[in-house]
Amino acid sequence: MVHHERCPLCASEMISVYFKCTDHFISKENFPVARCSSCGFLFTQDYPDETEIHRYYESDDYISHSDTSEGIVNKIYHSIRQVMLLKKRRIIEKLTCLKRGSLLDVGSGTGHFAYMMSKSGWSVTGIEISEKARNSSSAAFNLKIIAPGQISGLVAASFDCVTMWHVLEHFYDPHKYISDILTLLKPGGILLIALPNSGSFDAKHYGNFWAAFDVPRHLWHFDPDSFTCFSGKSGLKVERQLILPFDVFYISLLSEKYKGARWSFIMGITRALWFSSLAVFNRKRSSSLIYVLRKSADQ
Numbered sequence: 001m002v003h004h005e006r007c008p009l010c011a012s013e014m015i016s017v018y019f020k021c022t023d024h025f026i027s028k029e030n031f032p033v034a035r036c037s038s039c040g041f042l043f044t045q046d047y048p049d050e051t052e053i054h055r056y057y058e059s060d061d062y063i064s065h066s067d068t069s070e071g072i073v074n075k076i077y078h079s080i081r082q083v084m085l086l087k088k089r090r091i092i093e094k095l096t097c098l099k100r101g102s103l104l105d106v107g108s109g110t111g112h113f114a115y116m117m118s119k120s121g122w123s124v125t126g127i128e129i130s131e132k133a134r135n136s137s138s139a140a141f142n143l144k145i146i147a148p149g150q151i152s153g154l155v156a157a158s159f160d161c162v163t164m165w166h167v168l169e170h171f172y173d174p175h176k177y178i179s180d181i182l183t184l185l186k187p188g189g190i191l192l193i194a195l196p197n198s199g200s201f202d203a204k205h206y207g208n209f210w211a212a213f214d215v216p217r218h219l220w221h222f223d224p225d226s227f228t229c230f231s232g233k234s235g236l237k238v239e240r241q242l243i244l245p246f247d248v249f250y251i252s253l254l255s256e257k258y259k260g261a262r263w264s265f266i267m268g269i270t271r272a273l274w275f276s277s278l279a280v281f282n283r284k285r286s287s288s289l290i291y292v293l294r295k296s297a298d299q
Contacts, residue, residue, distance in 0.1 A: 002047050002172075004034070008220070009229060012038035017045065021208045021215045024258040026056055031215040033208070039229060042198050042221035044213075050172055056216055057130065084246060085116045091242065092117075092161050095190045095292060101160035104184060107167030108145055111137025118143065125159075127151060156183050165194045166288075169218040178234045182295060191236070191293040194244060199223030200287045201275040202248055202255070211254035212287070224284045227291055236293045241283065248272045248279075248287035 007015050018035035021044075022028060034045040048056065093099060100121040105114045108126030110133055118124045118141070126145040128134045134145045146153075162181050171177050185191060196212035197203065198221040203210045213221060222230065228238055252275065253268035261267045279286040 002049055004043065004045060007036035007039060007041055008043055009041040009226060009233075010036060010039040012036055014038045018042060019208045021213045022258075023056065023215050024211075025214065025217075026058075029216075033213060033215065033221065039226065040223075041226045041229075042223075044215050044219045044221070047216035047219060053216065084244070085113055088113060088163075088165075089117060089120060091290070092163070092190070092192070095192075096160050098160055102158060104154070104159045104162045104181075106162060106164045106181065107170070108137060108143075109133055111141045111143050111145065113163070113165065114143050114145070115141035125154070151180055151184075154184055157186050159184050159189060160186055161190045161192065163192045163194075165192075166196070168193055169195060169220050169222070172219065174220065174230070175234055178231075178236070182235070185295040187295060187297045189295045191295065193227075193291045193293065194288060195222050195227065195291070196247075196251070197223055197284075197286060197289050199225070199285060200248075201278050201285050202252055202271070202287050205271070205275070206252075206255040206259070209255050209259045211251045211258060224289065227289075231291065231293060236295075239292045239294050242290040242292065243279065243283055243286040244288040244290060245276065245286075248275050251287055 004015065006013055014037040015034050016037070017032045019033055020030045021033050022030050031047060032045040033042055035042050047053070092103070102123045103117055103125070105117070105124060105126045108114045108128045109130075111126060114124045114126045114137070124143065126137065126143055127148055128137070128145050129148055131147075134147065137143055138145050162185055164181075168174050168177075181191065196218070198213075203212065212218070224241065231238055249269065249272040252272040253265065256264040256268040256271065275287060
């Protein structure tokens with residue numbers, strides 16, 4: 001079990017339990033989410049160490065690793081995935097000013113994004129912790145997918161873009177991992193980090209039922225302020241923030257299900273539409289955000 005005596009972000013001792021959150025997805029166990037009174041950072045407390053965490057991912061319903069389409073929520077996820085894959089590709093092309101380049105996708109999951117970029121002419125390497133997902137994506141799409149421990153074998157300054165779609169919140173030592181990633185980026189290269197936003201309208205509404213807390217798999221619960229602080233400590237500056245417009249629907253549907261709402265599907269869609277309309281006027285409170293960071297020439 002991992003317990004923090006100090007804030008993992010600012011090292012303050014002014015931390016306390018904010019609320020307890022249930023792992024609705026697999027174990028049904030409760031885990032405390034702590035808050036730092038000094039910087040406001042939220043983080044999971046008393047979570048399994050790296051030798052034990054694997055069992056909290058072992059489910060055929062874990063869509064990032066299994067690609068399941070069982071259930072209405074997962075069917076909706078699949079139906080909008082192609083739209084989002086195209087959106088992500090266009091974001092990368094616009095930010096890098098490249099139609100073809102070299103890309104590292106960290107947390108490549110079942111490989112659909114990496115495959116789409118490969119089909120578009122990019123040279124793509126994926127990193128994925130799940131052996132099952134690595135094997136299935138390599139077999140299905142003929143992709144180069146490596147385990148996290150093989151990152152040291154990649155050539156320094158060889159990638160135009162590195163993407164991390166909802167993976168940083170899983171890392172036990174995110175500062176070290178970002179440092180490793182920076183060595184792989186070319187000078188001027190783009191790092192895209194997508195994260196759930198703990199300061200979003202839907203997070204505030206659902207509280208400890210918010211599906212994107214996803215304890216104990218999600219260790220760190222960033223909002224724009226805490227991520228700006230984190231990136232600064234890593235020697236990076238947030239260049240801009242973009243939204244992932246459909247994430248709020250998936251998260252709201254799951255959150256309503258976790259609450260045990262009688263009409264969870266209808267309530268989830270209705271709430272998501274409301275949260276989306278509010279976020280039009282305040283993007284920093286969108287359900288998920290993409291942080292755009294660029295490696296400087298002297299890094």
